[in-house]
Amino acid sequence: MTQPPKSYENVQYEFRPAKQVERRMLLHTFQCLMGVGFPISDYKYTGLGSIYFVDFIIFHRYLGIKKFLSVEVSQDIAKRVDFNTPFACVDVVIGDIAEHIPRLSPDMKHILWLDFDHILTEEVLTAVYLASVQLSPGSILLVTVDVEPPGRPQDGLTKWNPRWWKNYFVREARQYIWANATPKDFGLDSLPKANARLIEAAISRGMVARTDLSFYPMFNFVYADGHRMLSLGGMIGTQADGRNLRALNRETLYFLRASLTTAPYEIVVPKVTRKERLYLDRNMPCRDKWTPPHFELSWDKVACYRSIYKYYPAYTEMFL
Amino acid sequence: MSVELANAYPKKSFFIQMFTKDVSLEDCVLDLLDNSVDGLIRTQKIKLSAISQSIFRRNGSAQTQKAGVPVVRIDYSQRELTVHDTCGGIDWEYALTEAFNFGHSRQHRLGYLGVYGVGLKRALFKIGRKFRIMSRTLDSGFTCDLDVDQWLSKDDRLEDWKIPLESAPKAESARSAGTVIRITRLHEEVKMRFRDPGFEKQLVGAIERTYAFFLKEYLRIKINGREIKRFVIPVGQPKGGRASYEELKEGGVRVRILATLASKGEAGGLSAESAGWYIICNGRVVLAADKSEKSGWNTPALPQFHSKYTAFIGLVFFESENPLLLPWTTTKRDLNQESAVYLHVKDRMGIAARPIISFCNKKYPADRDEEPIEREISREVVGVSLGQLKSARPSLFEAMAPGKIKRKTTTRVQYDAENADLDRIKKHLRKAQMSANKIGRHTFDYFLKQEGLT
Numbered sequence: 001m002t003q004p005p006k007s008y009e010n011v012q013y014e015f016r017p018a019k020q021v022e023r024r025m026l027l028h029t030f031q032c033l034m035g036v037g038f039p040i041s042d043y044k045y046t047g048l049g050s051i052y053f054v055d056f057i058i059f060h061r062y063l064g065i066k067k068f069l070s071v072e073v074s075q076d077i078a079k080r081v082d083f084n085t086p087f088a089c090v091d092v093v094i095g096d097i098a099e100h101i102p103r104l105s106p107d108m109k110h111i112l113w114l115d116f117d118h119i120l121t122e123e124v125l126t127a128v129y130l131a132s133v134q135l136s137p138g139s140i141l142l143v144t145v146d147v148e149p150p151g152r153p154q155d156g157l158t159k160w161n162p163r164w165w166k167n168y169f170v171r172e173a174r175q176y177i178w179a180n181a182t183p184k185d186f187g188l189d190s191l192p193k194a195n196a197r198l199i200e201a202a203i204s205r206g207m208v209a210r211t212d213l214s215f216y217p218m219f220n221f222v223y224a225d226g227h228r229m230l231s232l233g234g235m236i237g238t239q240a241d242g243r244n245l246r247a248l249n250r251e252t253l254y255f256l257r258a259s260l261t262t263a264p265y266e267i268v269v270p271k272v273t274r275k276e277r278l279y280l281d282r283n284m285p286c287r288d289k290w291t292p293p294h295f296e297l298s299w300d301k302v303a304c305y306r307s308i309y310k311y312y313p314a315y316t317e318m319f320l
Numbered sequence: 321m322s323v324e325l326a327n328a329y330p331k332k333s334f335f336i337q338m339f340t341k342d343v344s345l346e347d348c349v350l351d352l353l354d355n356s357v358d359g360l361i362r363t364q365k366i367k368l369s370a371i372s373q374s375i376f377r378r379n380g381s382a383q384t385q386k387a388g389v390p391v392v393r394i395d396y397s398q399r400e401l402t403v404h405d406t407c408g409g410i411d412w413e414y415a416l417t418e419a420f421n422f423g424h425s426r427q428h429r430l431g432y433l434g435v436y437g438v439g440l441k442r443a444l445f446k447i448g449r450k451f452r453i454m455s456r457t458l459d460s461g462f463t464c465d466l467d468v469d470q471w472l473s474k475d476d477r478l479e480d481w482k483i484p485l486e487s488a489p490k491a492e493s494a495r496s497a498g499t500v501i502r503i504t505r506l507h508e509e510v511k512m513r514f515r516d517p518g519f520e521k522q523l524v525g526a527i528e529r530t531y532a533f534f535l536k537e538y539l540r541i542k543i544n545g546r547e548i549k550r551f552v553i554p555v556g557q558p559k560g561g562r563a564s565y566e567e568l569k570e571g572g573v574r575v576r577i578l579a580t581l582a583s584k585g586e587a588g589g590l591s592a593e594s595a596g597w598y599i600i601c602n603g604r605v606v607l608a609a610d611k612s613e614k615s616g617w618n619t620p621a622l623p624q625f626h627s628k629y630t631a632f633i634g635l636v637f638f639e640s641e642n643p644l645l646l647p648w649t650t651t652k653r654d655l656n657q658e659s660a661v662y663l664h665v666k667d668r669m670g671i672a673a674r675p676i677i678s679f680c681n682k683k684y685p686a687d688r689d690e691e692p693i694e695r696e697i698s699r700e701v702v703g704v705s706l707g708q709l710k711s712a713r714p715s716l717f718e719a720m721a722p723g724k725i726k727r728k729t730t731t732r733v734q735y736d737a738e739n740a741d742l743d744r745i746k747k748h749l750r751k752a753q754m755s756a757n758k759i760g761r762h763t764f765d766y767f768l769k770q771e772g773l774t
């Protein structure tokens with residue numbers, strides 16, 4: 001089955017605005033977690049750093065995390081990954097993430113971001129399952145996958161339809177697929193939910209024997225800087241951890257979600273010019289139904305902007 | 321309204337038919353052997369719940385036969401089956417109050433292989449219609465003769481369930497203390513199995529695996545005069561590497577998980593037959609070389625077993641003073657997969673196995689030209705003892721000490737060339753004896769030099 005090309009070759013990572021909004025929302029949440037008793041700066045962050053390490057840089061600078069591990073699957077770019085390592089405290093290993101999750105110390109709390117740039121595969125679900133078995137209480141698990149359909153439209157309608165897509169997921173996720181799955185469950189609009197159900201099932205399977213712990217859902221983002229992406233996450237924790245999580249201010253962190261499979265938070269970044277943005281910012285937070293009087297921008301777009309402006313990155317071109 | 325009590329008594333014939341139905345003849349012989357081992361435990365004060373400590377201490381292998389080890393002799397024919405052991409015997413008091421009960425009483429002493437209190441009786445009734453048990457300890461002795469048909473015919477009250485015992489002289493020495501069980505008037509299906517020449521092989525295979533950690537060290541077993549060899553689980557370790565090892569306590573059960581690479585056998589190869597998981601409860605091997613879903617293969621924890629995983633060996637020791645807490649079935653030859661202890665441990669087994677699975681996968685890369693370093697490491701796996709694989713802290717499998725793995729920098733280049741072209745090159749170079757290999761090397765070097773790539 002054709003996988004989308006590797007995103008590091010396609011997209012300059014820093015310039016994926018929706019992805020960057022997501023990172024900043026995560027950052028904000030982690031900062032708030034520190035406020036309710038989770039010592040995030042002592043956590044170990046493990047991610048799939050690729051060659052950009054954007055998340056590593058943010059979490060070191062703004063959370064004070066000092067223990068990092070980046071797992072890169074491709075031996076072909078081993079030197080590039082090593083060259084681009086941003087800080088001395090970032091360790092890099094080349095290999096399969098499923099091989100390294102069992103090595104995450106049970107004596108330490110972790111943030112593990114399985115930030116895949118391709119569609120759901122058996123390997124993704126194995127990694128999610130292993131993380132759910134291995135991560136110590138208080139750890140945070142995040143999973144990102146591409147939720148575009150498997151295959152390509154140019155393969156023709158015989159391969160570009162929900163029946164074909166369902167067969168793909170039945171094959172890749174045979175351990176987790178629900179009973180009586182139908183092609184309708186895998187229609188274009190249903191794919192984010194179908195992916196979420198499978199990831200949730202892998203987490204639940206990993207938690208079966210951890211009777212003293214629960215998985216507390218926190219993140220359920222969908223966004224698209226090109227491909228539609230789904231990011232799910234939450235904390236593996238004790239009842240006490242659950243109580244501390246309830247102390248988070250849900251009005252401030254309005255994008256948090258208590259379910260992995262219903263009502264995701266959609267990150268939509270409206271395309272506005274720099275000048276428009278400065279004007280919008282001057283009026284933020286705005287009242288409902290407000291629209292800018294000096295240029296055409298619908299309330300829908302203003303509302304999207306209002307919900308992400310605090311996390312929206314600013315880009316400038318620099319001539320060196 | 322008057323209240324009266326309805327009869328709810330067990331009926332002998334139903335009981336005997338029901339509880340012998342689902343058990344195999346091999347399992348019954350193993351139950352008779354458990355009875356002998358329990359004699360040993362009573363007299364030699366063996367602490368089953370810590371037997372893995374002893375296994376790891378003596379490095380998991382008793383290469384030489386210890387002197388004076390008790391012997392259990394099992395002989396069978398078309399007329400009878402006898403089990404004769406010198407394992408210390410069953411004392412009079414225990415026989416009178418406990419040994420013949422169907423199920424243990426609440427006061428039953430813990431720490432034996434016997435778990436549910438049904439194995440010995442189930443074996444006796446399954447095999448024949450008449451039996452005689454003679455047992456002598458250093459303090460007492462008894463004889464029990466039972467004609468099963470006669471015993472079954474009287475079934476009016478609970479008192480009819482009692483089995484007559486006759487006291488007998490005690491043993492004169494520790495070496496003569498033991499039990500003799502003789503079962504006659506064999507059931508027709510048992511005689512049929514005994515006639516099958518393959519039965520003995522199956523039985524021997526089951527015994528050598530089930531008692532792998534008892535044989536040589538604690539007892540010897542002979543079947544029809546032939547001594548049973550101890551099955552040695554071929555655990556290995558790559559040079560400079562280490563095994564996955566974890567100890568945990570779960571629901572009153574102590575668990576040790578060990579996963580590693582297999583060592584090569586005498587013939588110099590790996591055996592798919594011995595690969596897989598070994599589950600050991602209080603020293604008794606419950607599952608041997610398992611490659612099924614029972615031990616996590618083809619579940620989220622592990623992929624489906626494949627010949628490329630032939631190098632995988634995993635062992636899990638479950639130990640508890642209370643054998644009811646262990647995840648075994650009543651036959652003790654299978655796992656109770658609904659056991660909460662086992663469900664938890666199964667996930668940990670997957671964690672322990674995962675680096676070895678990745679290692680095995682890397683031995684067979686998609687690009688076949690490349691000889692992966694993992695194959696080289698596999699060639700240098702040496703046979704070790706369990707004690708050598710244990711670590712003080714939890715560890716995960718490493719093929720080599722971190723930092724010492726040097727990836728290969730060469731790739732084998734292979735292609736077909738026309739013989740006529742090869743001959744032309746030989747002629748051109750005036751080297752008629754030049755091998756195809758050397759021509760390949762020469763032309764490759766020539767290209768690099770001509771293109772200024774060297």
